[in-house]
Amino acid sequence: MSDASLFVAAPPLTVEAAFDHIAAQSFRPTVPARIGAEVESLVTSAADRRRRLDPESLKAVLAVRDALPRRSRLSFEPGGALELSSRPAASAGECFAELEPDRRRVASALAAEGYELLGLGLDPIRLPRRVLRTPRYQAMEELFDQDGRAGRWMMSNTASVQVCVDIGLDVDGPQGIADRWDLAHRLAPVLIAAFANSPLRRGEPSMWRSTRQHVWAAIDRTRSRPVVAGHGAQGDPRESWARYALDARVMAVRGPGRWTVPRGLTFRDWINGDYHQAPTLDDLDYHLSTLFPPVRPRGSYLELRMIDAQPGPDWIAPVAFAAALFDDPLAAQRARAALEPLWHRATAADLYLRAATAALHDDALHRAATACFTAALAAQPDPALAAVLERFTDAYVARGRTRADDLVAQAA
Numbered sequence: 001m002s003d004a005s006l007f008v009a010a011p012p013l014t015v016e017a018a019f020d021h022i023a024a025q026s027f028r029p030t031v032p033a034r035i036g037a038e039v040e041s042l043v044t045s046a047a048d049r050r051r052r053l054d055p056e057s058l059k060a061v062l063a064v065r066d067a068l069p070r071r072s073r074l075s076f077e078p079g080g081a082l083e084l085s086s087r088p089a090a091s092a093g094e095c096f097a098e099l100e101p102d103r104r105r106v107a108s109a110l111a112a113e114g115y116e117l118l119g120l121g122l123d124p125i126r127l128p129r130r131v132l133r134t135p136r137y138q139a140m141e142e143l144f145d146q147d148g149r150a151g152r153w154m155m156s157n158t159a160s161v162q163v164c165v166d167i168g169l170d171v172d173g174p175q176g177i178a179d180r181w182d183l184a185h186r187l188a189p190v191l192i193a194a195f196a197n198s199p200l201r202r203g204e205p206s207m208w209r210s211t212r213q214h215v216w217a218a219i220d221r222t223r224s225r226p227v228v229a230g231h232g233a234q235g236d237p238r239e240s241w242a243r244y245a246l247d248a249r250v251m252a253v254r255g256p257g258r259w260t261v262p263r264g265l266t267f268r269d270w271i272n273g274d275y276h277q278a279p280t281l282d283d284l285d286y287h288l289s290t291l292f293p294p295v296r297p298r299g300s301y302l303e304l305r306m307i308d309a310q311p312g313p314d315w316i317a318p319v320a321f322a323a324a325l326f327d328d329p330l331a332a333q334r335a336r337a338a339l340e341p342l343w344h345r346a347t348a349a350d351l352y353l354r355a356a357t358a359a360l361h362d363d364a365l366h367r368a369a370t371a372c373f374t375a376a377l378a379a380q381p382d383p384a385l386a387a388v389l390e391r392f393t394d395a396y397v398a399r400g401r402t403r404a405d406d407l408v409a410q411a412a
Helices: 017-025 056-061 092-112 133-147 150-157 177-194 211-218 237-246 269-270 281-288 311-325 329-343 347-357 363-379 383-395 403-411
Strands: 033-043 073-076 083-085 115-118 160-166 295-296 299-310
Touching: 017 056, 017 237, 017 269, 017 281, 033 092, 033 311, 056 092, 083 092, 083 269, 092 115, 092 311, 092 383, 115 347, 133 150, 150 211, 160 177, 160 311, 177 237, 177 295, 177 299, 177 329, 177 347, 177 363, 211 347, 237 269, 269 281, 269 347, 311 329, 311 363, 311 383, 347 363, 363 383
Parallel strands: none
Antiparallel strands: 033 083, 033 115, 033 160, 073 083, 160 299, 295 299
């Protein structure tokens, strides 16, 4: 037998095969039992607020490479923002107990060298500039530049708290994939509004309470808009996501040296032969990693990506809020009832815009947020986290205010 006979060429990727692969890989049923967080912070120098620090210099200051003592994973965004990612935890309290000591250690080590972590959704002063020079981020910048400058602002000047909740089971009810997918989408405008914390741009107040959300909405719509454009989850989440992914533009065709950035080529087009090089399953998996909707399926969990970064240890507030609503069936039911009037005859685009501009000054959003926070507070079993939610509710939600309002008042 010749060596050549040992190798069989993989069959060409078809739209049907890609559809099935996306659905299977992106939604892997699991019993809802865990919570996780990815906490991003902008990094500035106290001596020069406009200076950007490269990741290798920051790692040297921290005396770490990719993980910290409590095993939070350390990574960096293209503009130098620092991200700490927790391991999956059994509760929001456990998540806080593991990630927060690492965050404090990082903040302390940086402060000793004259650097500061900023818990803001958008850099309030600096113009966007990339410090990571990888092929991925070069290709991403070229793709986004086809539609304007918003992509550069997103890559270099935004920061968030991403909450990760288990995806659920193939059953009906609050533990089911469809119900959790639906709840995540319905909650999104409330999460944007309640945790809005990015009203400043280039040192001045913008017209947005969450300028970060405005920036994300302005990049390539095929990969940043909500998967569900309307009231709740329409149809099967797997089908909705697979269709979304196939119709999103290809960010890059990878290869040695500089990656090719096609113009207007969707993955569906690529499969159908609109590019000289046929895609593989590996290309498809990479394509999925380049999609950034507000709610993104990641196999065994859902990623909630619409929340502005929060200052210091207050990153736990949105995590505790989401955990209570997703873990407690009665709280989820109460949240759904509160969100029903908000979504009546409203589109996702309309609600996201209202959440980013008026935030909790919008009466309908304020009412929905108040009811959802009340439900979460009643369901949060951890006394310490219940106290966090109560303080946040009293200081902001009950008063129809956000951290963004505080920043605008200080700037004025």
